[in-house]
Amino acid sequence: MSLIELNNTNISFASKGKRKGSVNALVDMNLTIEEGEILAVVGESGCGKTTLGKVIADIYKPTKGEVLYYGKNIHKLSKKEYEEYRLAVQMVHQDSYAALNPNKTISQSLILPLLRHKLAKNNDEALDILFEYFNEVGLNPPEIFLEKYPHQLSGGQRQRILLARALSVRPKLIVADEPVSMVDVSLRISLLNLMAKMNQKYKISFIYITHDLGTARYIAAHGKIMVMYLGRLIESNKIQEAIKNPMHPYFQALVAAVPEADSNRRSEFAKELPLRSLDMPDLLNLPEGCKFHPRCPYYKDICMQEEPKLRNLNGGIVACHRAEEYMKIIETEE
């Protein structure tokens, strides 16, 4: 049974601007996360990646559809089961500063959940647990970091603290939302390696949310990728296969935009894909048919009329009317 499953999950928000309307941030989302799996979620800003993470962590409640934890709807769990789920699914947020209380030392912030969830009987036991995980995430010696306030630490140190906090409650899944985007480039690889190590050592599943395909490929080297566009899942596959043979034109454009020093490793599709437009459509007035067609260089009449459904192709799934046809065009062009 899957650790987490989303069944036709939808969520819409009232628009934030002056214009009235609602934004569909997740549309008929179906996905499964297995124990120990790493899933990278990619797509450009505003496509719904964070919303997806927050729905999985029950920070947002779906407007329609359900989230299952080991086959059970999270909103129908008993109190005890729900507590177990809340500990099992931890979210690490992009902005490490906002995620920590600025008026409390790190130890004051991190001891509390351990006591509240009865993972430690008293402060000393909680500190022992934190020492263990601070060492694990490379914050040595732990006592120095535990007595600091968030503003006294660097972005990289705060992200490690958030990972240690998530780890300390022994989760089954960590939803990591752009965990390295606000960290110095030189520290990114060490944080990614840390997550990969946690995945191997503790069999923790990861959902790694990013708009950066390079880091997604790095962390989910043996995992899956899912590509989102305007709240929709448009492609998913094993990550290596997906990058070698991207099916959806939008994903082809993302792959084409990744710099690759070694020409042998470049996907054969990784060439400039000229989109018709660089802008996302108006969220309050989405186009008919395929939501990508106003930007797609390969659209035909059917793309303007019918929204493509997800279907099986090349070991994965894709929502594009013309994927096979398009892939053939590329083959004959080369």
Ligand SMILES: Nc1ncnc2c1ncn2[C@@H]1O[C@H](COP(=O)(O)OP(=O)(O)OP(=O)(O)O)[C@@H](O)[C@H]1O
């Ligand atoms: N609490 C909210 N209230 C209203 N609209 C929201 C809310 N949260 C998200 N949205 C809207 O839902 C859509 C998806 O947002 P989301 O933050 O999930 O995208 P994202 O892909 O994570 O973007 P980014 O990469 O910039 O973080 C956006 O149009 C956003 O404005």
